[in-house]
Every structure is written in structure tokens, then in C-alpha cells.
Amino acid sequence: MRKLTSKDLKELNLLKHYRTIRLWACKSHDILPTDFELLIYLDAIDFFTKHDFKKGTYTFSWDNRRWNRLLKEGWIVVWRKRNRTTQKYNIYKVSFKCKQLISRMYRIMLGEEDIPTNGRNKIMNKNSYSDKMLAYSILNTNKDKER
Numbered sequence: 001m002r003k004l005t006s007k008d009l010k011e012l013n014l015l016k017h018y019r020t021i022r023l024w025a026c027k028s029h030d031i032l033p034t035d036f037e038l039l040i041y042l043d044a045i046d047f048f049t050k051h052d053f054k055k056g057t058y059t060f061s062w063d064n065r066r067w068n069r070l071l072k073e074g075w076i077v078v079w080r081k082r083n084r085t086t087q088k089y090n091i092y093k094v095s096f097k098c099k100q101l102i103s104r105m106y107r108i109m110l111g112e113e114d115i116p117t118n119g120r121n122k123i124m125n126k127n128s129y130s131d132k133m134l135a136y137s138i139l140n141t142n143k144d145k146e147r
Contacts, residue, residue, distance in 0.1 A: 012110070013146065013147055014109055014110070015109075016144075016147060017108075017109065017141045017144065017147060018109065020115075020134070020137045020138060020140075020141050021105055021108050021109055021115065021141065022036065022037075022105070023134055024115050024121075024123060024134070024138060025101060025104075025105050027122070027123055027131075027134070028121060028122065028123065029101060031073075031075070034060045034061065034063070034066075035066060035069070035070060035075070037060075038053075038056055038057060038060060038066070038070075039070070039075055039076075039094055039098050039102070040102055041056045042056060042076070042094050043094045043098065043099060043102050046093065047079055047091050047092070047093050048091070048092055048093070049089055049090070049091060049092070050067070050089065050090070050092070051089075053067060053092070074095050074097055075094065075095055075097065075098045076092050076093070076094060076095065076098075077092065077093060077094075077095045078090050078091075078092055079091045079092055079093045108141075108147075109147065110147065111144075111145065111146075111147035114142040115138045115141060115142055117135075117138060117139065117142065123135055123138065124138075
């Protein structure tokens with residue numbers, strides 16, 4: 001198996017449209033950008049405990065409601081419940097919904113898929129100035145075939 005180098009990643013232009021794609025994913029799925037980036041980190045871990053979650057939040061602004069919000073909105077699910085004798089704590093994983101969103105974001109970053117521009121995409125309604133600018137950026141991202 002060949003090892004990826006920094007030059008290989010640069011040639012892929014993987015991060016060229018990262019901000020536009022991340023903002024589209026966050027706005028269209030009603031999730032905060034910091035929460036989404038944390039979910040990308042947790043998806044890389046695969047199975048995690050609440051302690052692992054706390055270690056992942058050290059680089060983000062403090063939000064004591066983040067854990068409950070992600071659990072309640074279905075971004076994180078319990079993989080194994082604790083039973084107070086042999087398993088001392090729950091083990092969690094990111095949900096199927098979260099895995100699908102992250103893999104779709106990767107496909108868009110690689111140019112295998114375009115960001116949707118149909119009427120169901122609420123960004124394309126252009127209700128605010130930031131939505132207008134993001135819609136313009138989405139159209140430019142979709143036009144760029146060298147992603």
C-alpha cells in the first residue's frame with residue numbers, strides 16, 4: 001500500500017472548497033459548524049466514550065449543552081449500554097445519519113458529487129445576504145471540475 005504524502009493531498013485539492021462544503025452541510029442539516037467538525041473527529045475514532053468526547057472538545061469553545069444536543073438530535077447513538085457490573089460506562093458511535101453526511105461531504109470534496117442547487121436546498125432561497133453569498137460560492141464550487 002502506497003503512503004500518501006503532502007504533495008499527493010495538495011494535488012487532490014481536497015481542502016480547496018472545504019469551507020463552502022462545510023457551511024452547506026451545516027446549514028442544510030441544522031448543525032453548528034463546531035459540532036460538525038467534532039463529529040468528523042468522532043467518526044474517525046469509530047467507537048468512543050464520553051471521556052473521548054471531552055478530549056475532542058478541548059480545541060472548541062466551551063459548550064456544556066453540546067453532548068446532550070448531539071445525543072438528542074440523533075448525531076450520536078449508544079452502541080453498548082453499561083450494566084454497572086462488567087461494563088462500567090456506555091460506548092457511543094456516530095449515527096448512520098452522521099456517517100452519511102460525512103461521506104457525502106467527502107464525495108463532494110473529491111468532485112464525485114455536486115452540492116444540490118434545487119428548491120429543497122434552503123440556502124438557494126437566498127433569504128439573507130450570507131445565504132446569497134453561500135449560494136454563489138456553491139455554484140462556483142459545482143462549476144469547478146478540478147476539485
